[in-house]
Each structure stands twice: as C-alpha cells, then as structure tokens.
Amino acid sequence: MNENLKLFKIEVKGAIGVFTEIQLQTKKQEEFIPITKTIRDVVKNSGTKDGIAIIQIPHTTAGITINESADPDVVNDIARMLNVMVPNRFDYLHQEGNSPAHIKASLLGSSVLLIIKEGDLMLGTWQGVFFCEFDGPRSRKIWVKII
Numbered sequence: 309m310n311e312n313l314k315l316f317k318i319e320v321k322g323a324i325g326v327f328t329e330i331q332l333q334t335k336k337q338e339e340f341i342p343i344t345k346t347i348r349d350v351v352k353n354s355g356t357k358d359g360i361a362i363i364q365i366p367h368t369t370a371g372i373t374i375n376e377s378a379d380p381d382v383v384n385d386i387a388r389m390l391n392v393m394v395p396n397r398f399d400y401l402h403q404e405g406n407s408p409a410h411i412k413a414s415l416l417g418s419s420v421l422l423i424i425k426e427g428d429l430m431l432g433t434w435q436g437v438f439f440c441e442f443d444g445p446r447s448r449k450i451w452v453k454i455i
Contacts, residue, residue, distance in 0.1 A: 325455040326354040334444035338391075340373075340383040344436040347422075347452060348429055354454045357427050362453040364419040369409035369443035371416035372450075377436025390415065409442035416440050424454065 328350045334341065351361060365372050376382040390412050400407035420437065423430040431437075439450060 325359070325453055326356070328354075328452045328454075330450040330452065332439060332448045332450060334370075334439075334441040334446055334448055336441065337444050338387060339441045339444065340387060341439040341441065342377055342436055343439050343450065344377060344429070344431070346450075347437055350452050351424055351429060351454060352427065356424055356454050359424045360455050361422045361424055361429065362419060362451075362455070363422065363437065364451045364453075365413075365439065366418075366449055366451060367413070369406055369413050370446075370448055371413040371418060371440040371442070372420050373416045373438050373440055374420055374422075374431070374435050375438065376434045377438075378434045383438060406443045412442045413440070 330343075330346060330350070332341070332343075347361065347363060363372060373386075375386065394408045394411045394415070396408050398407075402410065422437075429437075439448070441448070
C-alpha cells in the first residue's frame with residue numbers, strides 16, 4: 309500500500325454494502341497518485357465477490373481518473389496537457405487563486421464506477437486508478453462504497 313494512504317473502514321448497520329474512507333496526505337501541488345492496489349485491498353477486505361465499487365473524491369480541487377498505469381509518462385503527459393489547457397496565469401474571477409485546480413478537477417471528475425467480478429476489480433490490462441491532486445499539498449479523503 310502507498311505510504312501516504314491510510315484505510316479507515318466505517319460500517320453502518322443496516323446499510324447496503326461496505327463504506328471505506330481512505331485518508332491521503334499529498335506531497336506536491338499537483339500529482340497523480342496510483343491508488344489501484346489500495347482500492348483492490350478495500351474490495352478484498354469487503355468480501356464482495358461480485359458487485360460495484362463506487363470511488364468518490366469529496367473535494368473540489370482534486371479528482372480521480374482511470375488510465376494507463378504501466379508507463380508513468382502517460383499520467384505525466386496528462387498533467388502537462390492539463391497545464392496547457394488550464395494555465396495558472398489567467399484573469400480568473402475566483403479570488404482564492406486556485407481556479408485552475410477547480411477547473412482541472414471538473415475536467416477529470418470526482419468519481420468512478422468499477423465492476424467487481426470474482427472478488428477483484430475489472431480493469432483493462434494497462435488500466436490503473438489515480439487520485440489527482442491539483443491544489444496540494446493537502447490532507448485528502450477517498451470514499452469507497454462497495455455494493
């Protein structure tokens with residue numbers, strides 16, 4: 309498991325499925341952190357053999373994406389292109405100075421849905437799940453609901 313990730317399992321009696329909160333401390337202003345192994349561990353610990361994993365980021369300046377995890381240059385290229393598309397210097401109206409982070413998070417999205425089959429995530433050969441920080445370093449959360 310990534311040293312920056314901490315699992316906190318919260319179960320509510322009578323609820324459908326299992327909810328897990330993962331706490332994450334990011335280290336850079338912008339970074340793509342691989343979380344596939346952690347999500348797989350959550351699925352395994354849930355005991356779910358067939359179902360759905362909903363992974364949600366409850367922040368407006370961070371996102372989540374599924375993309376190639378075999379070659380780190382792919383997520384580096386994504387980050388570089390996002391910086392071209394959403395420049396840091398622009399006449400943004402939002403006064404906190406983090407408008408680019410909000411826009412990048414909106415472009416990538418705040419949740420993904422993954423199928424669970426035979427106790428594991430159904431991902432393509434090269435696919436991985438990434439937490440995308442755009443306004444760090446910060447303390448962050450990842451919510452996982454397994455149904």
